[in-house]
Amino acid sequence: MATTVTLDGELDLLTTARTTGLLAAAALTTSDIVVDLRSVTFMDATGLGPLVRTACQMGRRGGRVTLVVTDPWLERVLRLARLTDLFTVVRQCGDADTYCPRHA
Template sequence: MATTVTLDGELDLLTTARTTNLLAAAALTTSDIVVDLRSVTFMDATGLGPLARTACQVRGRGGRMTLVVADPRLERVLRLARLNDLFTVVRDGGGTDTHCQRHA
């Protein structure tokens, strides 16, 4: 069973510690993590750090990490940072999954 972590607001330098703590706690209890980013309004490179570290940790144990996004700009940040291959990305268009793609 996957553990879901819901993040909101901005993922940046000011929220890195909180994000790291939330994801680390989830990684201790399960090998599969779903991170709900639908309420994230901004994400920069420092906001990507906790996501990438946790994904690597989970993958190292044979698990997977899924990101749920509603904003195509967040997907673009992942793609530009070339980190989108660490995650399964599920695009949510307001309550209904409209696209699911696994990047291996």
């Protein structure tokens, strides 16, 4: 069963440490992580860093990171950064029932 991490607000330099901590804690307990980004209002390159590091770490262990993204702008950021192949990206938790049971 996956662990769900819900992030909100801005993902940038000021929130990188908090985001890194939340994702690192989740990575200790599961092989699959769902990161719910539906309440994220802004994300820059530094905000992507913890997500990328976690996805790489999980991938080396045979796990995966699924991102729940409903904002077209955020989807565009992921696409422009060429990160859509690194993550499983879904529009709603219902698209990933087995990965997001707490939000289904």
